[in-house]
Amino acid sequence: MKLLLINPNTTAAITERMGELARTIVAPATRITAVTGRFGARYVASRAAYAIAGHATLDAYAEHGADQDVVVLACFGDPALAALKEIAHQPVVGMAEASCLAAAALGGRFAIVTGGERWRPMLIEFVAALGLADRLAAVEIVAPTGADIAREPEKSLALLAEACRTAVTDHGADSVILGGAGLSGLADRIKDEVPVPLVDSLVAALRMAEMLAGAGIGKARLGACSTPPPVDTTGLGGALSDLMRGARR
Amino acid sequence: MKLLLINPNTTAAITERMGELARTIVAPATRITAVTGRFGARYVASRAAYAIAGHATLDAYAEHGADQDVVVLACFGDPALAALKEIAHQPVVGMAEASCLAAAALGGRFAIVTGGERWRPMLIEFVAALGLADRLAAVEIVAPTGADIAREPEKSLALLAEACRTAVTDHGADSVILGGAGLSGLADRIKDEVPVPLVDSLVAALRMAEMLAGAGIGKARLGACSTPPPVDTTGLGGALSDLMRGARR
Amino acid sequence: MKLLLINPNTTAAITERMGELARTIVAPATRITAVTGRFGARYVASRAAYAIAGHATLDAYAEHGADQDVVVLACFGDPALAALKEIAHQPVVGMAEASCLAAAALGGRFAIVTGGERWRPMLIEFVAALGLADRLAAVEIVAPTGADIAREPEKSLALLAEACRTAVTDHGADSVILGGAGLSGLADRIKDEVPVPLVDSLVAALRMAEMLAGAGIGKARLGACSTPPPVDTTGLGGALSDLMRGARR
Amino acid sequence: MKLLLINPNTTAAITERMGELARTIVAPATRITAVTGRFGARYVASRAAYAIAGHATLDAYAEHGADQDVVVLACFGDPALAALKEIAHQPVVGMAEASCLAAAALGGRFAIVTGGERWRPMLIEFVAALGLADRLAAVEIVAPTGADIAREPEKSLALLAEACRTAVTDHGADSVILGGAGLSGLADRIKDEVPVPLVDSLVAALRMAEMLAGAGIGKARLGACSTPPPVDTTGLGGALSDLMRGARR
Amino acid sequence: MKLLLINPNTTAAITERMGELARTIVAPATRITAVTGRFGARYVASRAAYAIAGHATLDAYAEHGADQDVVVLACFGDPALAALKEIAHQPVVGMAEASCLAAAALGGRFAIVTGGERWRPMLIEFVAALGLADRLAAVEIVAPTGADIAREPEKSLALLAEACRTAVTDHGADSVILGGAGLSGLADRIKDEVPVPLVDSLVAALRMAEMLAGAGIGKARLGACSTPPPVDTTGLGGALSDLMRGARR
């Protein structure tokens, strides 16, 4: 299985780290290609950066997606997820989406813990658009961004564990998603301090991707999730321009 | 991985058929134990039968669940799913729950096609309780029950394809769940006639189960999904009685 | 009027106490038969016990319901209420359902005060399924279970009054339901300490039952609330088996 | 028990007819006083007439409510119901409110059948404000107004039965409310043609009123349902002016 | 443009003050007629006063509305707003409605700050009926009523600023509506102490009115917002009676 991992945060070091982590998570036969957005914010932590990242996601897919079996959008918050599902011919999984669905499968209500204050309302809206607002117990934000946490995880472990416990005791969360690549791999180190299951967003996305690809679910040929009609464009990267005008289908 | 498949429809032939199908779906290393409820309706197609099946589900789990890695509740509609998650020490996946979450992961809105008129409001309520009411495009019922379809699938293929197309064209469904063990395996035979992806409920449940078990997500030690306090009972099967009074923990 | 009161908590002493209380509440001409579930938890305080109680409720109805005019399901939380309504030929009233509807009739928003921590999410879901989520101000739980309170009400009066006041002052409740048979009769003793109306769940259920029976409302002959088609079963009590296969209609 | 029935439709003949009907419904010991609004539309069939009827309702209560045990607001749609509950010292029941709560107690979803096209959106909003939007299957309107139906019920029976059947077969209603005094008493004449239970709105209101009065539920002393602070007014009827400035408390 | 401002609080001094303020806000060519309700509470601060104010609003419109271009209902909470829209032949704007829509246009979630404890649940219901419940962050009430604040604004400035800050910091409001004529003009004096935009409810209503009148949007000729059928009335003011029976159309 060939899995494309797109990181629209334009920091190649984060992509590399995610790619390495990912290889430890997927099945041995799964081959991962991890790519970085060509343009946009070094890390996405505002609505503006998020909107740009949506474009960068599509651009990266157009460049690298052709012969992949499944795509993981590896920026927690999933910029342009629905657009990517529309235009891709293979299954697409978002890191936030997969985490929320996996947490929903655990029963009860879930919380999200992540870094970067701006993400709070954005994630609440994301979960609502996903249709799971009633299952969301809380979004707890720690001060360091995901990028900060990835750089020096030691410094954030106590903060993260505290945020998880707050989600459980104050908001009744029955599970907690550690959201963002920067938090990936930390669940094991704080799980003894948190009395409910922890969901690692990278693990959830990769396993959901393997599941969907393995289930052999095809592409819609009609309706809102089918490939949109071709359209001429201007000023886009060549691959995306080709994809939009249907040259690649 | 040891996977327990519980069929609370008390027809052993259905259990056997599901067990055989399941073995063709899961990873080679996954060992399936398929068990039938000890009491209740031959097939569940009313709220009363559903309520009894909830008890039978717990009873079957108490009898067979001890050393399993993951549990699949294989009656589409998932009687006593939350109770089973509460009391089980391993991940539990319901066939309807897993299908809805997988369909949600495809994007857009999904429909459910199944057999047995009584299931319609029950499934609408189920999806609402799951939190995905806004993602549900329609529940389309065909006249034969799941049991009828399982017996003579040829007779139902045209009906099922028609119901799927109605869900797409009249209700805007972007994917369709074929719900119930009796419909398992039929997706391949009608997919050319349905212009959106089809989700096989047994496939979805088994793959979600393998995913959750593989992700190593633990049991809640606090809150609504943790093991409930022990309680004395009367008149129950021995294994369930033991489980309820905490003798097995 | 003949009124069947079903207590699926398998503690006969609670049934007796409720029967006695009930006789002081209903009209002189109402004759009460109070029966206890044949199997299940001594008191229902978890989802697992609740699921089993649903089956026990149907079993008790099958055994005792034949010539009754109305049925009260006397376990606050109402296990298998919809199934019982489906299968019974007379009106059925649940203690939690009747309390919530009566509280809604008072105007504003209501709170529920009861015992047993596990009931909190279960009751929130119950009220949501009833359709009244927007009218629910809070569910306040006191530590002793309903069974504990029934045994030694004196010890719990202060706790209960405090929980009621919290519901009013912190959550804006305009009325408070004292939920569960164990709390029945205590409203009078704390009402001076609570500045909003108190709803006794047993009183609400009995009066709603008398009202529905008196209004001469018939049984649905079509749709989700009509008697379901007969089905063969296995392993059930004889009366329930007969009821399920339509032998009694 | 003294029961005040307020008809804010300013047609005394309707009030008389309702009073007579009511006396055939309530317990022998219940004494009914039926009063007509002093001002407003001859029958309420628009938002403007409804707004005026709200004032007329309070005015009638101020004039006649002093020594009553319970109040029934007998205009289906319940103008100023919340205001009347706020200002009255005894329980208040609205005809639409009581019908919806009684229908909810029957299980499944209910429909409303009534006369007068303008009522459709008004009743949908009413049910939503009551919190029961998810339980409402349909509002079906027949062309004649409630007043027309009351005058010549024979002419409307077929229309009403047809509207009820449409609610059941096209919209899945599990019960149907015949809304409005004009339709009171007609349930018996069409029930054989409608396969689900019919709720007579006058019967529901009177029995709910007797139930609440009998349950001895008191008046809120705090919060949104307690008596509001006194306020000076101008241009009101003397009794209402006194009530508003607290002269009567 | 001729703009009718209706104040159903029956205190002429408040009407005068609003009229003066309004003239400083609207375009030079806009001519304002400010009228006071003929009957009802001196200021509206309960559901009962609100219901009466609805009638007074329609009465004032019938008396003064004939040749106006647009109408502003200048009592925050907007009694009988939908009825006035139904019966008026020109656009109608409510002060609370316009404020909420303007605040929604700013993005994020808004809070309402006003005076008079009873308004809290009334405004929450108002916003829900408007359809904007999900955009409402909080309703914060200060102890003095709008009338008190209008009389001595100095005394309330600190209180109001504090309430605004609470809405922002505790409830995440992205904008705050200062609701009620009594608070009009105070935004400038506290805006430095509040870190999000303030919406003055009178300014919002007047500008929305000018916008709608200027956009040349016509009156519905069909459906729920069109003029209702004529109806005979009794006991109403002559102009309203004429309007209701269609004499003026």
Added chain:
Amino acid sequence: MKLLLINPNTTAAITERMGELARTIVAPATRITAVTGRFGARYVASRAAYAIAGHATLDAYAEHGADQDVVVLACFGDPALAALKEIAHQPVVGMAEASCLAAAALGGRFAIVTGGERWRPMLIEFVAALGLADRLAAVEIVAPTGADIAREPEKSLALLAEACRTAVTDHGADSVILGGAGLSGLADRIKDEVPVPLVDSLVAALRMAEMLAGAGIGKARLGACSTPPPVDTTGLGGALSDLMRGARR
């Protein structure tokens, strides 16, 4: 007043036509600058084109927004509206947002009529995210895209009028939004055939923009609508790069 109109459909002819139309709508003193997106689809009619348009919108704002008083995002559907509000220092109005809020101000429920099948689910989600789902009666799509309609409006008038009437008679719309610049100016030509008010989306956006700019509402200094923290970027246009890293503040 200086008003920036951003058209992220990359067809300059549409921008020019909108600019000309806009000048006939705004106040004489309002000076309009109309700019076209530098990259993206010729017209936006899919989720992919929409995601790219979001980036193009921010890019255009960064280039042209510095000294403007208010911004109109003139692509019905409003790509990156929330991001633009976040990053802009002046009020921002979207064409779809303003239309929905104006339609809400008319009372009852509104419909949207526009061209391009893909917009249907996108607009339903847009209205839901705006918080107005309960006010939306229908989204009716005509086959020609907005671009087609703009080119040859004559050909589409009958289609549009028919779609509007369907919205009214089949879905109960009380007003209809003609969505998209291509439909601007057509309301006058079909209004006699549609029995409810028509909202022109360009008119609504321009007047809402003038209203917000005129009301002097400031920029949030805290929270989700305030300017986000600076962030380094790569590969962006120079002006947007400067804006993102805070060089322009």
